[in-house]
Amino acid sequence: MENHVNNYFTLHRVVDFLNNYLQDFYVAESFSSSKCEVQIVFRQRGIHKAVKFYLGEESFVFFPEKFFTPKKSQPLFQQLINKQFLEAKIHPHDRSFRIQFSDNFTLVVLLYGRNANLILYQGKSIETVYNPNIKTNLDKPFSYYKNLENVSENEFVRSVAELGLKKAVLVHFSAFTKGMLKYFEVEKLAEKQFVNLQEWERSLLESDFHIYTSEKMLEGKQVVFSLLQEDETESFSGDDIYAALHEYARLYFRILQFNTQKKNLLQNIKSKIERTEAQLKSYYFHLEQLEIEKNYKHQADLLMANLHNIPRGLDKIELTDFDGEKKITIKLKREISVQEWAEKLYQKAKKQQIERTQTEMHIATIEKMLPELKEQLLQVEASNDSQSLRNHLPQQTTKSTEKKQQEAVPYKKFEIEGFNVLVGKNGADNDKLTFGIAKKDDTWLHAKDVSGSHVVIQNPSRKELPKSLLEKAAQLAAYYSKGKGSDLYPVIFTLKKFVRKPKGAAAGKVLVDKEKVLLVEPRLV
Known part of the structure; x- marks a missing residue:
């Protein structure tokens, strides 16, 4: 289905409307409020009217009922301020027209789809171009528009003889689209071809406007403004150009917003799936590396079993394994005793086990998350209206609102599981968080033996906290502390009711009872 919103026959009626709508009006404002929009506001004795040009993927003109000047608008065509609207003129068989103002100013409106543009002339000279990067018609003199005329019957007859009927129609009646010619069955024209074509023109200049939308069109990023009546459900039908364009603009921008949100949301979900799959692959690789690394506990057990048979000062020792057959070579440190080295190996084994457990937990979390993301992707792809899409959109906050919210509370907020x-x-905010916001059964965490942020897991339902949640919160506590630079760092945790503030203690300083310890990697989650 063709879109006729910037077709010659539509613009012809726009021009007729403008000549009545803006008679005796003067330009009050002219500005651009976004990348693809230009608005000119006209005034007369306290009455204001606006004409808006949209020059995006589609290009059209409409007349907003409500309008205002945004703070960040960009002034345009300031030469027109206080100039009187004189007349609008259509360019025959073209998707363009011109508006003439006092002091010999003319605004040429080119609604050529993606090559749409506005060119302001004074006399024959170009004063301002809305988008100078679009070169269409910039090389044509102003006289080009004045010389556009309707074809005579004799010229058309000669062209038919030279080119054939279809090509002659496309040359001289270029405003007729393929859909229009098919609708009027141009191939059946025999006699009185020129007269019939003129009658078709007159019928299109008097026809009702029809606006169509459907799920199929929504998926195709389109709302259709048609001069032909189709076998589709109409959302508008009538001969009022003002109402028709206003309704088209309303639907177009609603659908444009929907499609933009859907496209961005799909990109975000796909990116998240890619990152999550890469992360999962990385965790599996890390787990494999842990499996093939040396077994520190086994080595330490062998050293302790042979403690009295190993002289000090060696770089390595070869020992018989517990099965009595296999030989194992173990590296040693000359500067420390074998027992001290065995203790270090036990520590490494403990860290290795913690790392393995954490990696397995991360893998389990991601393997649960991936199907949910893929299901969300399918749901968003199937969405064909704003309501179904809204459930998947992230909560929107402006930068200023977000900044005020951050300044208003003494904490950073994370949502985990x-x-x-x-x-x-900071220290003062730590006290506000722990003793002003946290409840007695919330879980409280802090990096062990160093200064850092108080961390609170809110638990109003007093649920048993998952181990993975505790570890992630502990990672935050380690990250927001002086222990941030360590590979692994101990973090204490307890219920908030076991945290107390000694009288006269500095900001953030507390005493803790009944704490437990987690060894974690300092990181953001």
């Missing part, structure tokens, strides 16, 4: 995790911003 359905729980709110709050991280204090």
